[in-house]
Amino acid sequence: DEVGHFLFVLFIWQHCVLCMGELMDYQSDCYFLE
Structure with missing residues (x-):
């Protein structure tokens, strides 16, 4: 959902x-590091 x-x-x-x-930029520099 939106809140989640x-x-x-x-x-x-x-x-x-x-x-x-x-x-x-969390999408390019952080998110994909996970």
Whole structure:
């Protein structure tokens, strides 16, 4: 659902910030690293 998708994206975004040390394009730089 929409809320679940939003929370998933937020989780990925937070993971990206924590792991990469900066905000990046999560679709190209973070999401596919999982």
